[in-house]
Amino acid sequence: MTIRKSIGKRLPWWGWGLLAGMLVLLVGGVIVWKWTRTGGGAAANLLTFTVERGPLTISVAESGTIRAREQVIIKSEVEGQTTIIYLIEEGKLVKEGELLVELDASTLQDNRIDQLIQVQNAEAALIGAEETLAVAKSQAESDIAKAKLDYRFAQEDVTQYQEGEYKNQLMEARSNITLAKEELERATEKYKWSETLFAEKYISQTELEADRLTKNRAELNHELAVANLNLLENFTYKRTLDQLQSDVEQARMALDRVNRKAQADIKQAEADLKAKQMEYDQQKGKLDKIDQQIEKTKIRAPIDGMVIYATSAKGNWRGNQEPLDEGQVVREREELIYLPTADAMMAEIKVHESNLDKVRLGLPATVTVDAVPGRTFRGEVASIAPLPDAQSMFLNPDLKVYTTLIHLEGNERGLRTGMSCRAEILVEHFTDVVYVPMHCVLRIDNQPHVHIYKNGQVDARPVKIGLNNNRMVQIVSGLEAGEQVLHGPPLAAAAAPSAATPPGGDAGEGRSRPPRGAASAGGRGGGP
Known part of the structure; x- marks a missing residue:
C-alpha cells in the first residue's frame, strides 16, 4: 500500500480540503515574499487594463416570467x-x-339543512307575531270603544240625575209633604170632632183613641216628609252628584288608561313583529348565503x-x-x-433597487424566452412598481426589488403565461466614451478612484464616473484612452520605496497604499 493511499484512507474529505488550503497559503506566501523582495520592479507583473474609448451600451438585464397583459383571475x-x-x-x-x-360542498349542504330549520322556525315565529299584532289591534279597538262608552254613560248619568232623577225626587218629596199635610189637617179635624162626640157620649173611648192615633200618625208622616225633602236637598243631591261626577272622572281616566295600554300593547306587538321579521330576514339571509356558497x-x-x-x-x-x-x-x-383575454403578452421582471434609477417608462427592451430559442422579442417598459416586491422582502428583508412590466410588441401566439424569460432594458448607448471595468474603480474617502500604472509606479487618481452596465463603467473625466489601470488595489508592499522613488520622497507619493475602507465604485451607475 502506498503512502498516498494510506493517507487517503485515514483523512476524511474535509481533511483533504484543509490540506489543500494549507498548500495554497504556503505557495501564496512564497510568491508574495519573492514579489516583495524584487521591490518596485515587480509592479510590471501587476494585472492591468488598458483604458479604451469606443461605443458603450448601458442596459439592465433581469430574468422574469411571461404573462398575458389582460387576463381574468379565477379565485375561490x-x-x-x-x-x-x-x-x-x-x-x-x-x-x-x-x-x-x-x-367540496358536503359541509355546506349539511349547513343548509340546519339553516333551513332555523328559517322555518323564524317564519313560524314571524307569523305568530303578525297574528299577535292583529289581535292586539282588535283588542285595543274593543277596549277603547268600551271605555269611551263608559265615559259617555257616566257623563249622561250626571245629566240624567240633574235634569231628571233629582227633579223627580224633589217633586215627589214635596208632594209627599203636601199629602202628609192634608192628611194631618183632616186627621186633626176628625180628632177634634171625635172629642166633641165623645163628650156627648156618641162614640166610645176606643174610637176616640183611634182617631188620636190617626192624627199622631199624620203628624209623624208630615214631619218625615219635611225631613226627607231637607235630606234630599242638603245631602242626597250633593252626594249623588259628587259620586256621579267622580264616576265621570274615573271613566275618563279609565279611557286614558285603556288608550295608553292599547298603544303599548300595539307597540309591543309591533316591536316583537319587527324583531321576528329581522330574525327571519337574518336566518333567510344566512340560507341565501349558503345557497350562494354552494353555487360558488x-x-x-x-x-x-x-x-x-x-x-x-x-x-x-x-x-x-x-x-x-x-x-x-x-x-x-x-x-x-x-x-x-388577449394574445398581447408582457414580461414581468424584478429590478434591483441599485438599478432602479436607470429604468424609466418607455425605455426599449429586448426579451428572450427559454422556450423559444433563437428569437428575440421587442418591447418597452410599461410600468414600474412604486414599492418593493413584498414576496421578495418576505424571503430576504435586505433584498429590495421592484416589479417592472415590459409590454411586448405584436401578438405572439407562441408565448404562454408562465414561460421563463430574460429581459434587457436599453438605458443608454454611447458611441464614443472612455470606459473601464467596474472593479477597477474604488471609493477612497467616498470619491471614485482608479489606480494608474505608469513607468513602474502606481498612482491613485480620482475620476468622475457615469453609467454602468454591471460590467463596464463610463469614465466622464480623469482618464484617457491608452492609460493602464489596475484591476484592484495594490498590495501594501507594492507601495514600498524603490529606486524609482526620489530621495526624501514620500513612499505614498506617486503610488497608493490600500485605502482604509476602500470599496467598489457605487453611486449612480456604479452599483453592481
Whole structure:
C-alpha cells in the first residue's frame, strides 16, 4: 500500500480540503515574499487594463416570467377552506360557462339543512307575531270603544240625575209633604170632632183613641216628609252628584288608561313583529348565503380562453407551494386559474433597487424566452412598481426589488403565461466614451478612484464616473484612452520605496497604499 493511499484512507474529505488550503497559503506566501523582495520592479507583473474609448451600451438585464397583459383571475369565493374535487386540465381551451373547478360542498349542504330549520322556525315565529299584532289591534279597538262608552254613560248619568232623577225626587218629596199635610189637617179635624162626640157620649173611648192615633200618625208622616225633602236637598243631591261626577272622572281616566295600554300593547306587538321579521330576514339571509356558497363551489369560465393554473403562472416563490390539483385544500380568495383575454403578452421582471434609477417608462427592451430559442422579442417598459416586491422582502428583508412590466410588441401566439424569460432594458448607448471595468474603480474617502500604472509606479487618481452596465463603467473625466489601470488595489508592499522613488520622497507619493475602507465604485451607475 502506498503512502498516498494510506493517507487517503485515514483523512476524511474535509481533511483533504484543509490540506489543500494549507498548500495554497504556503505557495501564496512564497510568491508574495519573492514579489516583495524584487521591490518596485515587480509592479510590471501587476494585472492591468488598458483604458479604451469606443461605443458603450448601458442596459439592465433581469430574468422574469411571461404573462398575458389582460387576463381574468379565477379565485375561490367559498368562505374558509375547501377541497378541490374536480379540476380541469391545464392548457385546455374552454368556452364560456364551462366547468373549471368544483369544490367540496358536503359541509355546506349539511349547513343548509340546519339553516333551513332555523328559517322555518323564524317564519313560524314571524307569523305568530303578525297574528299577535292583529289581535292586539282588535283588542285595543274593543277596549277603547268600551271605555269611551263608559265615559259617555257616566257623563249622561250626571245629566240624567240633574235634569231628571233629582227633579223627580224633589217633586215627589214635596208632594209627599203636601199629602202628609192634608192628611194631618183632616186627621186633626176628625180628632177634634171625635172629642166633641165623645163628650156627648156618641162614640166610645176606643174610637176616640183611634182617631188620636190617626192624627199622631199624620203628624209623624208630615214631619218625615219635611225631613226627607231637607235630606234630599242638603245631602242626597250633593252626594249623588259628587259620586256621579267622580264616576265621570274615573271613566275618563279609565279611557286614558285603556288608550295608553292599547298603544303599548300595539307597540309591543309591533316591536316583537319587527324583531321576528329581522330574525327571519337574518336566518333567510344566512340560507341565501349558503345557497350562494354552494353555487360558488362550481366555478365556471366567464369567458373563452386557455386554462392556466395560478400556481404555474406565479411560480413557487415560497418553495413549499404545491401545484394545483384535485384533493388540494384552497382558501377563500386564493387565485386558482388565469384565463388570458388577449394574445398581447408582457414580461414581468424584478429590478434591483441599485438599478432602479436607470429604468424609466418607455425605455426599449429586448426579451428572450427559454422556450423559444433563437428569437428575440421587442418591447418597452410599461410600468414600474412604486414599492418593493413584498414576496421578495418576505424571503430576504435586505433584498429590495421592484416589479417592472415590459409590454411586448405584436401578438405572439407562441408565448404562454408562465414561460421563463430574460429581459434587457436599453438605458443608454454611447458611441464614443472612455470606459473601464467596474472593479477597477474604488471609493477612497467616498470619491471614485482608479489606480494608474505608469513607468513602474502606481498612482491613485480620482475620476468622475457615469453609467454602468454591471460590467463596464463610463469614465466622464480623469482618464484617457491608452492609460493602464489596475484591476484592484495594490498590495501594501507594492507601495514600498524603490529606486524609482526620489530621495526624501514620500513612499505614498506617486503610488497608493490600500485605502482604509476602500470599496467598489457605487453611486449612480456604479452599483453592481
